[in-house]
Amino acid sequence: MHRKLNNMNIQTENHHFANRVQNVPSSFIREILKVASNPNIVSFAGGLPNPTLFPIKELEESAARVFKEKGMLALQYAATEGFLPLREFIADRYKHRYNLDISANQILITNGSQQALDLIGKLFINEGDTVLLERPSYLGALQCLSMFQPRFAEVNLEPDGINTQGLESQLQQNLAKLFYCIPNFQNPTGIQYSLEKREEVARILGNYETLIIEDDPYGEISFTDETFPPLYTYLPEQTILLGSFSKTIAPGLRLGWMVANPEIIKRATIIKQASDLHSGNLTQYILQDYLTHNNLDSHIRNIQSAYKKQCDVMLECLKNEFPKDVSFTESKGGMFTWLTLPEGFSSRDLLQKALENNIIFVPGDTFYACKPDFRTLRLNYSNVEEKAIRKAMKKLGGLIKRYDISEVLS
C-alpha cells in the first residue's frame, strides 16, 4: 500500500523540465481518490461537497434564461476581471455579512479560489522568498505555491487558531513575504480562529510588511450563529481575501474570487489575462442569474443543516467508538474533522488496515510543508451518508482499539 500510493516520483526523463516542476508535490489525495471509485468503499478521503444539495433545477432555469436572453454575450470573449454584476453581488454580500466596504474593482473572478493562489504566487513569490503556513495547511496551497520555489515555514495550529507566539517568532526570524491561512473551518483540521485570535493575529501582522492570504472557502458553511470578522477587516491594505462558490453552489462551475486593494487587483488582472484570458463567461452569467433569482441565504442554510447532521454523527462516533486518547477537532463548520492518534501510531499504517475494511481517509502527513506529524489524519463527512458514517466510524474505531504499536515499531 505504502509503495503503491507513494509511487509518484518523477519518472526517467525524456524532457528537460523546468526546475520549478521538481518542487511540486503530487497529490496523495488524488491517488487515494482513484481507489475511491470502487463503490464498496466508504470514503472519508475526499473534499467533495454533497452533490444532492446542488441547486440543479434552479441552475437549469438560469441557464435557459441566459441562453435565451444573453446568449451572444455569455458565449463571447469577456473582460479578464469577470462579469461585473457577479462582482457587484460579491461586494454586496461582504457589506451585508460583515459591513465591509468592498467595491467591484477590488474583486477579480478566478477559476475557483485555487487559481487565485496561482496568481498570487506569480505576483509575489521570488525563488527563496519565505511563505508562512499554518501547520498543517491546505495541500492544494502547498502544491500551487511550491511551483514558485519559496521557502516554507510553519506555525502550529491550536484549537482556537494559530499559535500567536510562534507566529511572532517566525516573523521576527524571517522576512516573510506571505502568510497563508484559512481562519474558518480550515482544511484539513476543521479549526476556526476565535475572535481573540483574529485580533491578536491582526495586531502582530500589522507590524510587518507580510501580506496575508486569507483563504475562506468554508466560512459560509457554519453550524452556529457565530460569525467572526475576516482578517481583511483589520488589515484591508495588507490582506488578500479569497472566496469560492464551490462549497455554496457547485465546484463544477469553477468560480471563485480574490479581494484586494485596487493596485493588486489591477496587476493580478494582467497576470490572469496572460494565464487564461478570463474565467468561464457562460458559467458566470448562469451563476449571476441564479443569484438574482434565488435566495442564497436559504440555500446555504440547507447545506449548513445537512452538514451539521453529518458532522454530529461523526463526532458522536469519535466520542463513543474511539479510544479516549485519540484527539479530534469538534468542528463547528466546513467539511472536515482532524484526528491525532496516540504516540507511536501511524495513520498510513491505519489506512492500510482501513482499506482492507473498505474505508479510506487521508493520512495527515501530506498536509505538512516541513515537519510532518504521522499520527494525524483527515476525515471528510460532507459526502458520506449518516448511516454509512456510523457504520464505517465504528469499524475505524475498532481498528484503532486493536492497533498494535509494536508492529509499527518493529
Add this chain to the structure above:
Amino acid sequence: MHRKLNNMNIQTENHHFANRVQNVPSSFIREILKVASNPNIVSFAGGLPNPTLFPIKELEESAARVFKEKGMLALQYAATEGFLPLREFIADRYKHRYNLDISANQILITNGSQQALDLIGKLFINEGDTVLLERPSYLGALQCLSMFQPRFAEVNLEPDGINTQGLESQLQQNLAKLFYCIPNFQNPTGIQYSLEKREEVARILGNYETLIIEDDPYGEISFTDETFPPLYTYLPEQTILLGSFSKTIAPGLRLGWMVANPEIIKRATIIKQASDLHSGNLTQYILQDYLTHNNLDSHIRNIQSAYKKQCDVMLECLKNEFPKDVSFTESKGGMFTWLTLPEGFSSRDLLQKALENNIIFVPGDTFYACKPDFRTLRLNYSNVEEKAIRKAMKKLGGLIKRYDISEVLS
C-alpha cells in the same frame, strides 16, 4: 493618443511584486478594445469570432439535457485531465481529419489554449531559456511566456511560413528550449505554412531537442479545401499541439486542449491541478453533449463561408482602395489580414487618424518580441459586417493615400 494608449506602465509600488511581473507586457489590444465599446466605432482591432454564428439554441438544448440527466456529476469536482468523452471526441477528430493516432491520455483539457501556454511555461521554461518565436507572433503568447523570464529570439515569417534559413541559423546559435508557432492562419499575420515549409521545418527541428509548441486555434477555419498536416504529424514526440473550441464553438466556454506524449501530459496534469484543479466541468459536459447531438462539420462550414465572405470584401478593398505599395496577406482562413505600409509610415500615427474617423485596428509593433516593425498593422474581419468593412476600408485607404510622411519624420 499615443500617450493615452501607452500609459500602462507599472505604477508607484506599494507592494513587493515578484521579478517576473516586471516582464509581462500589458495588452495594448486590451486598451484599444476599451475604446471599441463606443458603438459608432468600426473595430478591426479585436480578435473576436462572430457571435451571430454561435450555436446558441443547440447549446441551450445540450445544457438542459446535462442538467436533467447528469446534473450532479457535471456540477461536482472532476478529474484534472478533463471529461473523458470530450477528450475521446478530440482524439477521434484528429483521426478523422489527419489520420493521426492520438489517444485520450495524450489530451489535457485546458481553459482555452491560452492556459496551455501557461502550463507549458511552468513545465519547461527556466529563467534565461531561449524561446524561438515567429516574427511577428501572437501577443497572448508573448505575455504568457514572458512571465517565465525566457530570452526571446525571432525568426521572420514569409508568405508561405517561417524563413527556414533563419530558423536553422537561430537553432545553431541558441540552444532553444521551445519553438512557438501558429502554422495555420497565424495571429496576427493570417499566414499559413505551405506543405513544403512544414516538411522543411520538421526536417530541421528533428535535428535539435527543441520542443515545438504548435498552436492551432484557426486550422478549422479554412476558406479552401486544402488541409496540411500539423507539424505534430512529423515529430509527435517533440511537438505539443494546442487546440481550441473558441473559434469553432464559442470562446465563452473557455475550453481548449493540449496534445503531447503521455509523459508530458502526466506532468502537465499535475501542474494544472496545482494551478486550478480542473477546467469548467459543467461546460465540458455541455460541449460534449453538443458535439454528440450536432454535426460539427456542417457548423464549421457555416463559419468558414461567412468569414470567407467577410475576408473577400476586405481583400477586395485592399486591392481597390489602398495604394499599391501597401502589402498585405491574402488570407485563406482564420480571422485576420496583416498590412505593411510603405517605408516611412507609422501605423500608430495612422491609428490616431483612423480613430478620428471612428475606425480602429491594432498597430503591428505590439506583436514583436524583439525588433518591432512600426509600419505593420493587423485587421480583423470576422466581427465586422460586410457593409461596414467596405465603408471603413475605403476611408482607411483614403487616409493612407493622404498620409503625409513628413509629419511623422518631423
